[in-house]
Amino acid sequence: MERKTKVNAEDGKQEIVITREFDLPLELLFKAYIEPEIVEQWMGTKVLKLENKKHGGWQFETSDAQGNVVFRANGVIHEFVPNQKITRTFEMENTPFPVQLEFFEFEKLTDDTSKLNMHIVFKSVADRNQLLKMPFAQGINMAHNRLQEVVNKLK
């Protein structure tokens, strides 16, 4: 099976490139990035602020089942060209991770398909590698939280 989402982190540079082709027209793909209520659905996070313009800011927040905030991220939008590109910074609050620079490029393939190129630049190679370990750590945390939920119900 061909993998639709490709991650290239091999070059030992402080960057990751994520590419994905969508069975969606370019306009719909782009919309999924700028409409707060849609972003909330697929990112699984609450959108506190999303100003889609140059010098605009954004802030996302994720809470657990008990309403405790477990993740908050923010940044500034540097470039915003509809249906073409978004350049923004990304910072996870209350973590030792330095701010990242993210380049999103949206591309039309056919009338019904499109492509996203997401290029993330980190402060250092070590910071990048640390972040690559994150989803795994998060997976464990989430499993743990779910266990906690089940246990709480038993009480």
Add this chain to the structure above:
Amino acid sequence: MNLRRDVFQAIADPTRRAILVLVASQSMTAGAIASNFDTARPTVSKHLQILTECELLKQEQNGREIYYHLNAEKMKEVADFIEPFRKMWDDRFNKLETIMKNYKSNT
């Protein structure tokens, strides 16, 4: 130096990646590996040392010769490392695609 033990540093270098591909099919001596590159022999030795230090290569004494072979388990670790990250984004993008397909049919 600690950085040298970082697996990602190890596979960052194109020559080191080429070495890994070479020994993937068969165990080889340092000399045999070096003969595949234009690079000076000491440079190749240095690469082999780095790859061995971070356990991507294993050394095996065979008579007077030392053979290098791939440590498949460690290589898998590298792949496993990126895979959860890729999976996370793949899941998110699949969701995005489903949501927008519904969005399209509703308008």
